[in-house]
Amino acid sequence: MATRTIVPFGPQHPVLPEPIHLDLVLEDEKVISAIPSIGFIHRGLEKLVEKKDFLEMTYVAERICGICSFIHGQSYCQAIEGVMKIDVPERALYLRTIWGEMSRIHSHLLWLGLFADGFGFESLFMHSWRVREKLLDLIEETTGGRVIFGTAKVGGVRRDMESLTLKRVEDELKIIEKMSHELTDVFKKDSSVKRRTVGKGVLSKEDAITLGAVGPTVRGSGIASDMRKLGYAAYGKISWEPVIETGCDCYARCMVRCRELYQSFDMIYQAMAKIPDGPVDVKVTGNPNGEYFARVEQPRGEVIYYVKGNNTKNLERFRVRTPTFANVPPLVKMLGGCELADVPVIVLTIDPCISCTER
Amino acid sequence: MMVHVEEQSLVVVDKGQIVDKATQMSKEGFRLVQISCLAKDSYEVTYSFDKNYACAHVRVVLPKDNPELPSITGAYFAAFTYENELQDLFGIKVSGLALDFKGKFYKLSVKTPFAPQPQQPAQ
Numbered sequence: 028m029a030t031r032t033i034v035p036f037g038p039q040h041p042v043l044p045e046p047i048h049l050d051l052v053l054e055d056e057k058v059i060s061a062i063p064s065i066g067f068i069h070r071g072l073e074k075l076v077e078k079k080d081f082l083e084m085t086y087v088a089e090r091i092c093g094i095c096s097f098i099h100g101q102s103y104c105q106a107i108e109g110v111m112k113i114d115v116p117e118r119a120l121y122l123r124t125i126w127g128e129m130s131r132i133h134s135h136l137l138w139l140g141l142f143a144d145g146f147g148f149e150s151l152f153m154h155s156w157r158v159r160e161k162l163l164d165l166i167e168e169t170t171g172g173r174v175i176f177g178t179a180k181v182g183g184v185r186r187d188m189e190s191l192t193l194k195r196v197e198d199e200l201k202i203i204e205k206m207s208h209e210l211t212d213v214f215k216k217d218s219s220v221k222r223r224t225v226g227k228g229v230l231s232k233e234d235a236i237t238l239g240a241v242g243p244t245v246r247g248s249g250i251a252s253d254m255r256k257l258g259y260a261a262y263g264k265i266s267w268e269p270v271i272e273t274g275c276d277c278y279a280r281c282m283v284r285c286r287e288l289y290q291s292f293d294m295i296y297q298a299m300a301k302i303p304d305g306p307v308d309v310k311v312t313g314n315p316n317g318e319y320f321a322r323v324e325q326p327r328g329e330v331i332y333y334v335k336g337n338n339t340k341n342l343e344r345f346r347v348r349t350p351t352f353a354n355v356p357p358l359v360k361m362l363g364g365c366e367l368a369d370v371p372v373i374v375l376t377i378d379p380c381i382s383c384t385e386r
Numbered sequence: 387m388m389v390h391v392e393e394q395s396l397v398v399v400d401k402g403q404i405v406d407k408a409t410q411m412s413k414e415g416f417r418l419v420q421i422s423c424l425a426k427d428s429y430e431v432t433y434s435f436d437k438n439y440a441c442a443h444v445r446v447v448l449p450k451d452n453p454e455l456p457s458i459t460g461a462y463f464a465a466f467t468y469e470n471e472l473q474d475l476f477g478i479k480v481s482g483l484a485l486d487f488k489g490k491f492y493k494l495s496v497k498t499p500f501a502p503q504p505q506q507p508a509q
Contacts, residue, residue: 062485064487064490064491065491065492066474066491066492066493066494067493069492069493069494071499071500073500074499074500109391109392112391236415236417237412237417237462237463237464238463238464239417239418239419239462239464252417254439256439257392257439259392319391320392320394320434320441320443321392322392322419322441329419331419331420331422331434333422333432335424343424343426344422344424346422346423348419348420348422352467353419353420353464355467356463356464356466356467357464
């Protein structure tokens with residue numbers, strides 16, 4: 028047996044904007060195993076239910092993460108609406124779908140840039156974020172915020188979009204879609220991208236199931252698992268199928284995200300074509316009494332929002348299981364047997380969001 | 387107007403049955419979705435599984451004093467993250483963990499912050 032060395036990876040590392048730590052057990056340049064550690068910035072937001080009432084907690088949920096903030100807010104609202112059996116107006120459900128998919132496009136474009144940066148393709152990184160910037164402008168125009176949308180609300184949404192705005196957003200999205208094609212073509216075809224990603228960080232279909240992988244990580248291993256199929260918001264009323272790739276490697280997970288960009292554009296166009304007129308919220312009366320697990324598909328995968336109320340303003344329990352938390356065991360599996368130089372790229376393919384995980 | 391509520395099943399089992407139950411779920415092809423805990427007068431630990439978008443919850447209720455659970459990492463290795471979380475945040479002792487961080491999975495300034503706190507004496 029060759030000499031074994033333990034190399035610490037993180038919590039501070041150029042590819043990690045947020046802290047996660049891996050102890051990499053190496054034999055020469057080969058990773059034999061990886062032992063993860065998290066919890067460097069655990070905020071204990073779940074405990075805040077003891078101080079904030081259940082309506083105020085929407086703002087807390089939105090601030091769990093700056094990338095999928097809207098979907099966090101939406102997931103929390105869906106959990107409360109599930110307990111309280113609140114009928115949400117249809118127009119609000121379509122608006123949630125539109126903003127949710129804009130969040131997904133923004134998150135995937137951000138990830139594509141970080142991924143390119145991870146293997147040193149700086150011009151591709153800058154191009155990805157340049158495209159993303161145009162989308163952030165649209166998000167700001169329709170919600171008032173670039174990071175925290177502030178539009179999720181128990182019983183509906185806080186803002187509406189006029190038909191003229193919807194048309195303008197659609198026209199702008201078509202331009203962003205065209206720009207995205209130029210971008211994803213590079214990820215799809217460039218030989219240097221393929222050299223760093225094809226055959227790296229393999230997660231078999233069987234391992235993806237037994238290790239509980241979610242989101243593009245599980246879909247890159249050939250499994251059609253996407254919580255939007257549960258039909259929440261307007262996802263049950265538009266036509267779509269989960270994007271899957273069967274390569275099981277870093278390239279496959281990247282391709283899932285590239286293809287999901289266009290799926291999200293298409294979902295927004297469909298939602299804009301079908302959005303009905305009407306109110307965007309209902310008045311919420313009473314307090315939550317009972318429990319519910321809401322499951323929603325974030326850009327990184329399935330998020331679970333568990334709430335339990337006891338008929339008071341403050342919930343008894345609020346629990347968030349984030350997609351990155353679920354993707355830690357699959358990541359450990361992917362790293363076994365890889366080369367040390369491939370570790371940053373493989374870690375990035377689960378799109379780790381430590382802000383979410385350290386909620 | 388519509389309310390979206392997903393159909394989900396919930397069964398309560400004794401803590402001695404949880405490993406067998408998890409093994410059975412694993413053999414039937416269920417994915418481990420999450421493990422969560424509610425600490426009040428007792429501990430409610432809920433294991434969630436999914437197969438073909440059908441979600442099934444299995445709950446174990448533990449006493450407030452010296453709560454202990456057997457690990458299900460033999461059936462689902464991925465449970466190690468959730469079970470270490472139970473140890474670190476709630477102070478539940480999990481025996482037989484495949485990857486035991488012994489209370490160091492989270493770096494916390496307060497020990498077991500989510501465990502029921504002792505009543506503060508009245509001023």
